[in-house]
Amino acid sequence: MTELDKFDYRLLELLQENSRLTGSELSTQVGLSSAACLRRVQRLRETGVIERDVAVVSPKAFGKRMMIIVLLTMERDRPDRYILMREAFAKMPEVVQCHHVTGAHDFVLRIQVADMDEYSEFVERVFHEPYIKRYESLAVLGSLK
Structure with a gap:
């Protein structure tokens, strides 16, 4: 270290x-x-303390003004789906961050969309699979840091 x-x-x-x-x-x-x-x-x-340098692209430049944080819980009897979900989330342009976490939820997602209609379409397309137990959406009002 x-x-x-x-x-x-x-x-x-x-x-x-x-x-x-x-x-x-x-x-x-x-x-x-x-x-x-x-x-x-x-x-x-x-030494790897700085892993990489990145450009932070403004989602607003692409009309993606709304940020949603999603707490996603999977059905516990479907561990095979965790890998599939990670792979699927990596390919979804709306998902700008995905964290596989411990605790009451399995994934924390940061979704960037233009508006609530686009988010509703995303929810219908992604979160109504039988192996998804529940999800909780948190609309971000502002970012402090």
């Missing part, structure tokens, strides 16, 4: 907000030289 200090944590915090910050910009906010910041960032990447 990689030892992290206060400078590493600050770099990670800044890069999570904007992974395109330059060494100079990082230096100003962290209090180390630009070269030291870049060496640390490279080490964080090489």
Whole structure:
């Protein structure tokens, strides 16, 4: 496991907000030289602390203004369906995040749709299988972080 200090944590915090910050910009906010910041960032990447850099695409740019969080519970006597559901969710464009979880529910999904009509169509197409015990939909009013 990689030892992290206060400078590493600050770099990670800044890069999570904007992974395109330059060494100079990082230096100003962290209090180390630009070269030291870049060496640390490279080490964080090489050791797997930073797994990857991604572009966060705005769903609104594609007319997907509504976010729904779904708590999905499967029938317990159908464990073969877990693998099939994971594979199916991975292919559905409306599903932008899928987590197989422990506890009362089996999956937590983040669904991005244009409106409630599109979500209703998604529900009819996906959640009315006999191996799905129940689902709970939570419409997101706003995101804080």
